[in-house]
Amino acid sequence: xxxxxxxxxxxxxxxxxxxxxLCAQDMNHEYxxxxxxxxxxxxxxxxxxxxxGTTAKGEVPDGYNVSRLKKQNFLLGLESAAPSQTSVYFCxxxxxxxxxYFGPGTRLLVL
Amino acid sequence: GDSVTQMExxxxxxxxxxxxxxxxxxxxxYPSLFWYVQYPGEGLQLLLxxxxxxxxxxxxxxxxxxxxxxxxxxxxxxxxxVSDSAVYFCALSNTGFQxxVFGTGTRLLVSx
Numbered sequence: 001x002x003x004x005x006x007x008x009x010x011x012x013x014x015x016x017x018x019x020x021x022l023c024a025q026d027m028n029h030e031y032x033x034x035x036x037x038x039x040x041x042x043x044x045x046x047x048x049x050x051x052x053g054t055t056a057k058g059e060v061p062d063g064y065n066v067s068r069l070k071k072q073n074f075l076l077g078l079e080s081a082a083p084s085q086t087s088v089y090f091c092x093x094x095x096x097x098x099x100x101y102f103g104p105g106t107r108l109l110v111l
Numbered sequence: 112g113d114s115v116t117q118m119e120x121x122x123x124x125x126x127x128x129x130x131x132x133x134x135x136x137x138x139x140x141y142p143s144l145f146w147y148v149q150y151p152g153e154g155l156q157l158l159l160x161x162x163x164x165x166x167x168x169x170x171x172x173x174x175x176x177x178x179x180x181x182x183x184x185x186x187x188x189x190x191x192x193v194s195d196s197a198v199y200f201c202a203l204s205n206t207g208f209q210x211x212v213f214g215t216g217t218r219l220l221v222s223x
Contacts, residue, residue: 033210040215041215042115042200042213042216043155043200044213045211048208048210050208056208092155098143098145098204098209099160100147100157100209100211101156101157102155104152104153104154105154
């Protein structure tokens with residue numbers, strides 16, 4: 001039981017490049033989330049999903065897209081990366097008791 | 112909207128000292144309250160939670176009581192260890208879909 005996994009662990013992009021971050025969970029959770037963590041700002045919700053085939057905007061969705069084609073996977077896309085998207089990205093899934101389980105994070109640097 | 116305010120860190124303590132990290136919240140209705148911990152280089156993990164007023168969450172020697180009258184959920188531990196050094200996040204869940212609103216985090220440094 002791996003829990004929540006994220007790939008890649010670290011990535012460097014140039015401004016304007018695109019990339020996809022992959023999140024996978026093996027706990028059969030319906031709800032999944034993408035957060036970004038920036039110094040002094042805690043975690044902020046980017047997008048979330050309440051089930052396969054559904055997605056919704058969170059607090060800071062601009063510049064990001066997501067897809068949930070399979071229940072166990074939640075993808076976060078950056079179509080045209082900007083330096084302001086330099087951050088650590090965390091994926092999470094939650095069980096019916098409201099407990100969220102977090103992946104180890106992806107550190108993204110946009111030059 | 113809903114928000115969580117935590118004391119700024121870092122909090123620096125010696126081993127076996129008493130720990131308090133303050134957390135207050137603003138929310139309508141009756142949110143659930145959480146403390147998450149993040150060890151260096153890792154993701155967050157749930158430390159404890161409380162779902163209604165006067166509930167006390169506890170885990171690994173940490174405790175927090177849901178105080179609706181003061182809108183607070185302060186984290187306490189009677190005797191900290193070096194291994195408790197981490198960043199602690201207070202959070203609430205109030206809207207649907209179990210979305211969490213986080214505080215900015217408080218770094219705890221415990222020295223031997």
